Structure formats: structure tokens, C-alpha cells
Amino acid sequence: MKHFNTLFLAFLLIGAVLTFSACNNGMVEPDPDERTLVVTFENASLANYVREQLNLATNAPITRGELLRLERVDLRTEMIEDVNSLVGLEHATELNYLDFGGNPVTSLTPVAGLRKITYLRLNQSGVTDLSPIREYTTLTYFNANQASPGISDLTPLSQNTGLQTMILRGQPLGNDGLRGISSFVNLYRLNLRSTGVTDLSVIADLMSRGAFLSTTPGASELGSDPTLNLQDLEITNCEVLNPYRDRLAGEIEGACRVPTPGGEAGNDQTAVVFGDEALANLIRTQLNLEASAPITRGALQALTTVDLRTLTSLTSLVGLEYATQVSSLRIDGTQVVDVSPISGWTKLTYFNANRGAAATGGITDLSPLLGSREFLQTVIVRGNHFGDAAGSVLVQLTSLHRLNIRDSGVTNGIVTSAIQPLLQAGALQTTTPGYTAADSEIAIQGNGLTSAGVEPISLEHFPNRVPLSF
Structure with missing residues (x-):
């Protein structure tokens, strides 16, 4: 009996060590029973889109296990425009690409826990509050073009220091709101058109730390897009950009633009x-x-x-x-x-x-x-x-x-x-x-x-x- 108790305790100890090791290495898998739980989507169009992406039959139940296979949601490309809720996607924890541009979504709360997203596009949506995604750290692309009534606070994105592209056209930022991008030293493309910004001191500071330049990582992918879109803005201090103009990743469009095509004023070298x-x-x-x-x-x-x-x-x-x-x-x-x-x-x-x-x-x-x-x-x-x-x-x-x-x-x-x-x-x-x-x-x-x-x-x-x- 004593020998049996000793063996039993040894097995318990080995089990505890293995469990602790697995936890520390991120190897804990979801409970198999949880994988079979059916996920409820509030919006039928989103549910149908997910079924199609996962090759599920029409009206087939969507389980948590199935959603672990979903890495990309692109409603805009599929011309889906009637999704008003992202509920259901909270279980798609492998999702890295989320585009619901043009849809009347107003809340990001359902996707707050999706920590692998690198591409987030919510243009022409109804989102105004980014605080649900304040724990995101992996974004490289963010697009809120003409989201309405608009986003004025970008600080919830501050941990995404790898951001390279931000499209913020039409957002009511002003100079105070622009300060929310001050940690994004990897930016090489920024659209500030119609944002109410007048002061580019934040942009100049980012340039001094390596952003928007031809040497910024990834800037070679800019193509023909302008590195800065300043259209419809009344900028008061374009001169703060002057020390960096010969090193920019691309053109400046709108305010502060110095034209480069031959014959235009900005290229005139006449003393x-x-x-x-x-x-x-x-x-x-x-x-x-x-x-x-x-x-x-x-x-x-x-x-x-x-x-x-x-x-x-x-x-x-x-x-x-x-x-x-x-x-x-x-x-x-x-x-x-x-x-x-x-x-x-x-x-x-x-x-x-x-x-x-x-x-x-x-x-x-x-x-x-x-x-x-x-x-x-x-x-x-x-x-x-x-x-x-x-x-x-x-x-x-x-x-x-x-x-x-x-x-x-x-x-x-x-x-x-x-x-x-x-x-x-x-x-x-x-x-x-x-x-x-x-x-x-x-x-x-x-x-x-x-x-x-x-x-x-x-x-x-x-x-x-x-x-x-x-």
C-alpha cells in the first residue's frame, strides 16, 4: 500500500509539471468541447460570408472550432454593404485581415480580443470609438476614410508602433487629434485630407525620427501614392517639412506641395x-x-x-x-x-x-x-x-x-x-x-x-x- 501511494504521488507530480510547462509555452488548447459550440452571428450577411470562406454548407452551423480557420474577412471586395454588427467574429482569434469598409458597423467591441490583426479597414462605417481595440499591437495598415460621424481620438492605437499606412480622410482630428499618431515612427503613408489639421509639427517630429522618408522600412512599396495627402487643409507651417523634403518617400499632395514635374513652379531652380x-x-x-x-x-x-x-x-x-x-x-x-x-x-x-x-x-x-x-x-x-x-x-x-x-x-x-x-x-x-x-x-x-x-x-x-x- 505504501508503494502504491508513492507511485500515485509521482504520477500526480509528473502531470503537474507537464501541465505547467505547457501553460508556460502557450500550448494550452481550447477545450475540445468548446470547439463544437455553435457561434451566433447577429448579422446574416456576415454569417453567410463566413460560411463561404470556410466552405461550409448554406445554413450550416458555424462552430468556434471552424472559426479558428478564418484568417481574412474582406467584405468590401465582396461588395457586401449591409453588415451592421461584427458579433460572432470574437471567436476568430486567428484573424489578421479585417475589412468592413462601406458597412454600417458602429462598434468594435466584438473584435476587441483579436490580437493578430495587421490590416484594419473601417472606411465609410459608423465607427467613432477606437477604445475597444486599445490592446491591439500588430496593426500595419489602418483606414478610416470618411467614417461618419468620425473618429477624433487615435490614442487607442498608440501601441501599434509598426503602423505604416494610415488613411484618415474626413476624420474630425484637428491638431489635438493628430497628436495621437506621435508614436508611429514607421509611417510612410498618411492621408489627412479634410481633417482640420493646421499644424504639421507632429509630422516634422516623426520625420526627424525616421517616418515618411525613403529609408523608412517598407517605403519602397509606396508606388505612386503620395506619402502625405494634405488636401483641403489650411496649413500654417509647411516650412517645418523643409529639412526632409529631399528625403521623402513620395510626393506631398495638397497643402505644402512643391510640384516636381518639369516646368512647374516647385521645380524652378531660377535664383x-x-x-x-x-x-x-x-x-x-x-x-x-x-x-x-x-x-x-x-x-x-x-x-x-x-x-x-x-x-x-x-x-x-x-x-x-x-x-x-x-x-x-x-x-x-x-x-x-x-x-x-x-x-x-x-x-x-x-x-x-x-x-x-x-x-x-x-x-x-x-x-x-x-x-x-x-x-x-x-x-x-x-x-x-x-x-x-x-x-x-x-x-x-x-x-x-x-x-x-x-x-x-x-x-x-x-x-x-x-x-x-x-x-x-x-x-x-x-x-x-x-x-x-x-x-x-x-x-x-x-x-x-x-x-x-x-x-x-x-x-x-x-x-x-x-x-x-x-
């Missing part, structure tokens, strides 16, 4: 002569060029913001005529009175030439701004003595939400010749695109306008008018 060497030096700094290096017409296409406030003796803008992608120009504090070099600019949204209350002279011709008449939202020209003659120009700037013409020599006539028609056209109102309470106004102080003179633009006539100071 530009500036009318002021201090201006040339400042531009070299912005473009990360060496001192005395030639500045080409093509290089100037990379500028989107030009701030010349530090050049207090500057009198000439000659040379900037080739910087046609600029959207923001500040010459306040300078001595510039001739802005004709920017007459060919067509994308300007912000113009500041404030000379202060005590100034004399200044800019008398505002017509060079008309190239950007469809885009200009802010015009600050205080202290420039153009008088009522400027009304014929100002009246055409129908996107304005901020106009400062203080101390400019205008009279009551400017109200009826320019400001009233602008209000009638929808400008200078709280409903005007770009309006913010802090940065929208009509400022006409220092010109001697009277209460009677501004009565045509009173709140009684225009209840949504921006604040008026006269």
Missing part, C-alpha cells in the same frame, strides 16, 4: 533676387538654407507663413512674389509701403500691416490683396492713410471676419461703400467662416466717424455683426 538682404537672410533661415545660399523660385513655394516684424527697417518685399503659397503675412512694424510684389498671391488669409496710431503715409494701394479676395479673413491696416479710395478694394474681400482700418483717413463714406455691402454679402458676422469671439471685429476708430455715419451697419440692421469700434 531670386531680393530687394533687401535682411529679408533674404530671414527667408534663408526659414527655409533652412546656408548663409548666402541662392534662394530659388521653387524653394519659395515651400513658404506658407511669412512674419517680418523683426525687420523694422524693411522697405521692400521684392523677391517674395514667387512665394505664392503663403497664407499669412505680417509686415507690421516694418517700413513697407508698397505691397505690389504680393499681387500674384492667391492664398492669403491673414494680412497685418499695422503701423500704429501715430504713423503717417503708409500703404495707399490695397489692390494687391485682390488676388486673395476669396480667402482673406483678416486685414489689419491701421495707420496706413489710404482713405475712402480703398473702399473699392475692401468691398471685394467677402470672406473677412476681421477688419481694422483705424487711423486710415477714411470717412463715413467707407461705411456705405464697403462695410455695409460686405455685411450684406455675409462677411464680418458671427456666422462668417473663421469667426472667433477673440479675433473678429470691425475697428474704425481714429477716423472721426459719427454715430449717424455708422447707423447703416448697426445691430438693428445686422444682428450677427461682429463687434464694432468707431
